Amino acid sequence: MVHLDFPQREMAIKLVYYGPARSGKTTNLKNLHGRIAGAARGRLMALDTTDDRTLFFDLLPIHFRTGSGLSIRVKLYTVPGQVLHNSTRKMVLTGADGVAFVADSQVSETRANNESYANLKQNLREIGLELGALPVVVQWNKRDLPGPAIRGEDEIAEFAARGPEPVYRATALAGDGVIPTFLGLLGLTWDRLDKKFELASKFGVPRADFFNALLRSLGLEPSEMDAAEVPLRVLAAGSGRAADRGEPTGP
Ligand SMILES: Nc1nc2c(ncn2[C@@H]2O[C@H](COP(=O)(O)OP(=O)(O)OP(=O)(O)O)[C@@H](O)[C@H]2O)c(=O)[nH]1
Numbered sequence: 001m002v003h004l005d006f007p008q009r010e011m012a013i014k015l016v017y018y019g020p021a022r023s024g025k026t027t028n029l030k031n032l033h034g035r036i037a038g039a040a041r042g043r044l045m046a047l048d049t050t051d052d053r054t055l056f057f058d059l060l061p062i063h064f065r066t067g068s069g070l071s072i073r074v075k076l077y078t079v080p081g082q083v084l085h086n087s088t089r090k091m092v093l094t095g096a097d098g099v100a101f102v103a104d105s106q107v108s109e110t111r112a113n114n115e116s117y118a119n120l121k122q123n124l125r126e127i128g129l130e131l132g133a134l135p136v137v138v139q140w141n142k143r144d145l146p147g148p149a150i151r152g153e154d155e156i157a158e159f160a161a162r163g164p165e166p167v168y169r170a171t172a173l174a175g176d177g178v179i180p181t182f183l184g185l186l187g188l189t190w191d192r193l194d195k196k197f198e199l200a201s202k203f204g205v206p207r208a209d210f211f212n213a214l215l216r217s218l219g220l221e222p223s224e225m226d227a228a229e230v231p232l233r234v235l236a237a238g239s240g241r242a243a244d245r246g247e248p249t250g251p
């Protein structure tokens with residue numbers, strides 16, 4: 001749950017990277033950690049088994065300040081994708097302000113993607129959140145793998161056209177698509193929180209100031225923000241969720 005302190009001019013946002021085992025959630029955080037400029041970058045806490053599988057969760061804190069002195073903390077978490085760690089996933093998901101679903105592009109992982117998406121919905125329901133009420137973006141990772149092993153571009157485009165979530169392609173291992181996914185999720189989350197809590201007016205910080213401060217402290221180019229604003233399918237304002245319309249949704 002977002003932490004807002006208007007008198008102290010502080011806010012803290014929690015974002016969660018969700019998805020099946022080995023889809024690349026930890027890789028997203030490691031890549032972000034490697035690219036964030038010194039002052040904004042917190043310590044990446046990761047607890048892996050020897051074969052690199054997340055045992056508990058990873059946490060990457062980011063801290064930056066707008067020109068007008070609003071202090072912003074963004075805490076990025078990953079869940080452990082392995083099926084047996086469900087209670088940990090639920091715990092990490094609690095209080096999330098937004099979710100990035102990292103799907104594995106490999107055809108062999110289709111079922112794992114679907115099961116993980118269903119698991120996300122189920123866990124959200126159990127902690128009293130609804131998928132439709134939460135900002136969610138989808139990242140199709142591992143686009144570098146050879147053609148026959150992964151879903152085709154047309155399949156990804158089709159998926160992107162079907163659901164309401166912005167969809168990003170990525171090769172997290174090489175850092176491609178990592179920043180657009182992160183900024184896209186943070187953008188949706190800001191918009192949702194702004195609607196609910198009137199952030200821009202109460203903090204006196206317009207959306208552009210928030211993102212300019214973020215980009216500056218992360219050492220990013222404005223063009224990277226542009227990439228985040230143009231996912232494969234831009235969220236259609238006011239459109240109902242695919243799930244509510246009884247249509248298939250999820251990867
Ligand atoms: N080819 C390729 N491999 C990737 C990519 N991203 C991640 N991987 C590899 O996939 C494996 C799993 O990546 P992780 O980031 O540990 O996956 P995870 O989603 O955190 O997995 P769990 O912690 O078990 O849930 C590692 O060997 C990564 O190097 C990618 O874009 N392309």
Ligand SMILES: [Mg+2]
Binds near residue numbers: 025027053078079081
């Ligand atoms: Mg992991």
